[in-house]
Every structure is written in C-alpha cells, then in structure tokens.
Amino acid sequence: MQKSRLDHWLVNNLNVATRSKAIDLIKRNFVSVNDQIINKPAFLVDHNDQIKINNQYSFVSKGAYKLLKLLNEIDVDIKDHVVVDLGASTGGFSDVCLQLNASKVYCVDVGVDLLDPKIANNPKVVVYDKTNVKDLSVDMFAEPIDLIVGDLSFISLKSVFYMISNLASKSTKVMLLVKPQFELGYKIASKYKGVIKDKNLQNEAVDLIVSTAKEAGFECLHTTPVDIFDPKKQNQEYMVYFKRYE
Incomplete structure (x- = not known):
C-alpha cells in the first residue's frame, strides 16, 4: 500500500487547511500515530495507521508544553532514555517524556500523591514522593541516567547543581x-x-543559572522563553538545555 507523508495526510484526510498548518501541528507535538507522538512532517503513514490530532488536554498539565517547546527547538531524540523528573508534580514533563518513548521515568517530588494517575500507574514510572531533590544520589537509580528534567518551585536551581553533577554522566x-x-x-x-x-x-x-552550571561543569547549549498566557499575572520563564563540557 502506498504511503504518504504525515503532513500531506493531515491536509488530505483530516481537513487541516494548509500544509504549513499541518507542519506546525506536527512540530508542536499535537499529532500522534498509533498512540505515539510524531514530530517529523515527512514521517510516512498509510490507511492502516491510527492518526489523531490532539488538543491541549493530551497532557496531564499545561507545564508539558514548556518542555515541548525546548524539544521542538533542539535536535534531541529521547527515545529509550532513562529520565529523572525533578519536581514532577502532576507529571507534565514526565508525560512528554513517556509519549516520546522514554524507557523509564523517575518522578521526584517533595509532595505526596501529586502525580496524575495516568503517570503514577504507568509501568515505566518509578515514584519518589516525599523526596527532596537535594537528597538524591546515584544509588537510588538502577540505570545510568540519560536525561534530567526539572520544573522546581520555591527553590533556586543554584542549590541543586551539585546533586545534578553527581547524578549526571558525561552524556547526560x-x-x-x-x-x-x-x-x-x-x-x-x-x-x-x-x-x-x-x-x-x-x-x-x-x-545566574548558566554561570552556576558552568562552575559545576555544564555547558548551556540552548535557552528559550516558554509561552505564557497572562503576562500581567505570570512570570516569563525559560527552558535551558545543558550538557557536560566535553
């Protein structure tokens, strides 16, 4: 059976108005194929595939879109990654990682029972409730960590880089x-x-955070302002991507 590019499929079969709109939807991770998010417009599909355009409620929290914006701007594939989510809360960042095919996600939060059941009950998820991120150590994780994500509140990121440095390998x-x-x-x-x-x-x-990261041995590779909906009431926040210096 002849296959079609995903962006063409959306226009021809799901009533997306233009190809540019289809590409935008795909790159913003609003399109899933067989229940997996696909962010490549050239991905090939056919009539046997289950293709859906998801809305903003496809994730357990709007916080998910902060991480998605960064991932859309950098060339990083997190498939099969072991992830640690610092300040997991309801699990927005974890949800993104799981939908992008991470192999395992450790959800860390000082609170209790905050995770959405969709995340908490996922067999790929390990929950560390009542856990201060500053107390994390390598022996708490069964595998090498490929990716650390974090959305922390009421704490400066400057105070967690020592812990991150201990958890991270050269490739994290x-x-x-x-x-x-x-x-x-x-x-x-x-x-x-x-x-x-x-x-x-x-x-x-x-x-300040980039400087702290540098002192801990991490290079800033990308920064991006996240989308906000009410500038009068919301702070402009920034996603920042780091790796260890080579």
Whole structure:
C-alpha cells in the first residue's frame, strides 16, 4: 500500500487547511500515530495507521508544553532514555517524556500523591514522593541516567547543581525551567509583587543559572522563553538545555 507523508495526510484526510498548518501541528507535538507522538512532517503513514490530532488536554498539565517547546527547538531524540523528573508534580514533563518513548521515568517530588494517575500507574514510572531533590544520589537509580528534567518551585536551581553533577554522566542531558522569581532573591521578587516583568532581570536570572552550571561543569547549549498566557499575572520563564563540557 502506498504511503504518504504525515503532513500531506493531515491536509488530505483530516481537513487541516494548509500544509504549513499541518507542519506546525506536527512540530508542536499535537499529532500522534498509533498512540505515539510524531514530530517529523515527512514521517510516512498509510490507511492502516491510527492518526489523531490532539488538543491541549493530551497532557496531564499545561507545564508539558514548556518542555515541548525546548524539544521542538533542539535536535534531541529521547527515545529509550532513562529520565529523572525533578519536581514532577502532576507529571507534565514526565508525560512528554513517556509519549516520546522514554524507557523509564523517575518522578521526584517533595509532595505526596501529586502525580496524575495516568503517570503514577504507568509501568515505566518509578515514584519518589516525599523526596527532596537535594537528597538524591546515584544509588537510588538502577540505570545510568540519560536525561534530567526539572520544573522546581520555591527553590533556586543554584542549590541543586551539585546533586545534578553527581547524578549526571558525561552524556547526560539536562533540561531545566528557570523561574526568575525564585532566582533573584526575596527583595527583588517582593518589589515586583512576585511577577518580574523587567527583561534585564529575567536575563540576569538565566545568566545566574548558566554561570552556576558552568562552575559545576555544564555547558548551556540552548535557552528559550516558554509561552505564557497572562503576562500581567505570570512570570516569563525559560527552558535551558545543558550538557557536560566535553
């Protein structure tokens, strides 16, 4: 049976208006083939494949799209990766990794029973509730770690890089969400009532983490601002991608 490019299929069979719109949907991870997210427009499909356009509720939380935005901008395949999710909460970042075919995800959070049941009950998931990320050690993980992701609140990322350095091998990828309100100190956060709109201060927060990472032996390979929906009430946050220096 003749196969078709996925972007062409969406236009010809699922009423997507234009090919450029189809490509956008695919690259933003809104399209699944046989229940697996596919982000390559040239991926070949046929009538035997189950092809769906997913909406924003395809993930357990909107936080998922912060990690997705970074992954869409860098050439990194996380298939078969062993992942540690720091500050997993309901599991948005974990959900992304699982849907992109990670082999195992360790969900770490200081809270209890926060994970969405979809994530908590996944056989690929190991749950570390009531666990401070600063207390993690290599012997808590059965396999070498391929990827560390993190969405942490009420804590500076500067305080976790020593732990990350101990967990990471030379090939481990690190993708973290930088939140300026937790990096610039209480005085500045209070001055701006928790929402730091000053672009220079936002950049300063990112630079602080990049500098801390460098001291711990990690190189910043990419940064990107995440999408926000209400600039008056939400802080502009940034996803940052690190690897150890060669």
